[in-house]
Amino acid sequence: MPENRKLPHVPFTEEMKKDYTILIPNMLPVQFKLVTAIMANYGYHMEVLETEGPNIAECGLKNVHNDTCYPALLVIGQFIDALESGKYDTHKVALMITQTGGGCRASNYIHLLRKALIKSGFGYIPVISVNFSGLEKDANPGFKLTPKALIQVAYGVLLGDFIMQIHNQCRPYEVHKGDCDKAVDDLVRKISQDFAGDKFIRYKQVKMLYFLICKRFAQVELKDFGSKKKVGIVGEIYVKFSPLGNNNLEKFLLSEGTEPVLPGLLDFCLYCIYNGIIDFNLYGRNAGNAAVMQAVYRFLLDKQKDMIRVIRRDGHFRPPMEFDRVRKLSQKIISPGVKMGEGWLLPAEMVELIEEGVPNIVLTQPFGCLPNHIAGKGMIRKIRAAYPQANIVSVDYDPGASRINQENRIKLMLSAAK
Ligand code: SF4
Structure with a gap:
């Protein structure tokens, strides 16, 4: 007989907010550090597990x-x-x-x-x-995200994404090892200080910070910038980003003399938001929710366009592709109705990378993750038919997978890298 027992719920109360530490698992170190610093202003003591x-x-x-x-x-x-x-x-x-x-x-x-x-x-x-x-609504009276806090957290994520993208482009070429990590630390400290206290950071200030990020990384001494083989990383969100989940994939790719290219967290957020619109367009679900999602989607797209403009104006680094174009590219490969797990985002990001001149791709997925095997691994053949230059290796991660085996598969892909 299956067990059907409701688990007791322990609420996080107002009282607990005073002296409790909220632990969060590590996935995106830069973005999460900024978010925890911002949340401290709203009385939450959070710690990212490293x-x-x-x-x-x-x-x-x-x-x-x-x-x-x-x-x-x-x-x-x-x-x-x-x-x-x-x-x-x-x-x-x-x-x-x-x-x-x-x-x-x-x-x-x-x-x-x-x-x-x-x-x-x-x-x-x-x-x-x-x-x-709306899951677990009102289950934790001590944890409430006000609209003001939400906006500040969103700005923190945008800034974290911006830092991560520029950092990834510079790190393979730094002359003095550790300079790029130091730039990240300096920027995270500076931005956390800017957000500290109960002031409200406006978007105009966020844009100024984008320029500051470009300026800080332009100070890092680089050699033969952009000359290495670029290798894209796509896949299930946790395994793609978390060094714990992917056995330090980025570090491994760097040690192989390549430049890892990672799409930002913003793409995943836009994917989730756009799915609310798809639910209405394809299945007639919840028109009200779709209208809200449409507004949020447009708002974030505009923010991404600003990022792209700043990077272009600065002239040193590669901007990401506009997400709305990425989304449309995916329709050549897969239906937008495929939205379980990372769904259509997986082929979308692979096509984005190839169109941007990065045909070498590591597709990371948890072993036995059905949605990602269908929308990711299952689409490789179709992507190759549309883009013969595609050089994609799919790698599974689970507790029993051998790291050597994973790295050997990636090395094999690299031997044919363009
Ligand atoms: S099966 Fe679903 S929940 Fe599990 S890893 Fe895959 S996408 Fe994530």
């Missing part, structure tokens, strides 16, 4: 079933590993996890996490859900 190593996957395997999606296994493993480390007073800690609200399992990781907490004796720890689908 732990790594094989013990995290082992801890995940001990606490969730081994057919759980690899990203969930790592996130839960990283949380429990941190709680067991002795570094935190576990009675003053809360955990934060995202829920996509889509049809895929990512909407349900939160229940797996709660179950794992009970199993390991931490059932009293509150878990906060971050989502834009």
Whole structure:
């Protein structure tokens, strides 16, 4: 008989806000650091977990079933590993996890996490859900994102994306090792200070900061800028971005003498937002929600256009492709109705990279992730037919996958890299 027990819910209360630390799993170090700094202004003490190593996957395997999606296994493993480390007073800690609200399992990781907490004796720890689908509404009275805070967080994400994109372009060519990382640290510190306190940063100031980012990276001494083979990284969001999830893929590609090219987090956000419009256009669902999504989509597209304009005006770096063009490119390959997991975004990003002169691509996916295998791996043949220069390798990640095997597959792709 299947177990049908409702897990007890431990709310994050107003009282807890005063002295609790909210732990968040690491995925995008720059963006997350900025977001935590901004959230501190609204009274939340957040900490990004930066732990790594094989013990995290082992801890995940001990606490969730081994057919759980690899990203969930790592996130839960990283949380429990941190709680067991002795570094935190576990009675003053809360955990934060995202829920996509889509049809895929990512909407349900939160229940797996709660179950794992009970199993390991931490059932009293509150878990906060971050989502834009109305899930767990009013479940945590101590955690409320006001519109003002949301706008500031969105600006933090835009700035983090901007830093990440320029950093990735410069790092393979830095003359003095560590200069680019130092530029990132300086910028994160400066931007965090700018956002500190209860002032409201306006978009005009954000645009000034874009110029400052370009200026700071222009000070880094580079050699033979842009001369290395470029290798795109696409895939499931966690495995694509998190060094823990992809066995330090970016570091490996750098050590192979290539320039890794990563699309920004903004593309994923725009993909999720546009899916609300698709729901109405294709399936007639929720016209009101689609109208809101249309407005948010346009708002963020305008912001992305500003980023592109600044990068073009500065003249040193490559701007990303406008997302609306990326979206339309995907329609040559796959229907927009395919929106489970990363859905149509996967072929869209692969085509974007190829059109931008980056035909060498590592497609990262969790082992057994059905949506991404269909929309990613399943589309390779079609992409190759449309773009014969495409040189794509698909790599699966899970606790049992051999790193050597993964790296050898990538090396094979690199041997044919253009
Ligand atoms: S997209 Fe893949 S990894 Fe993510 S929840 Fe769905 S099946 Fe799991």
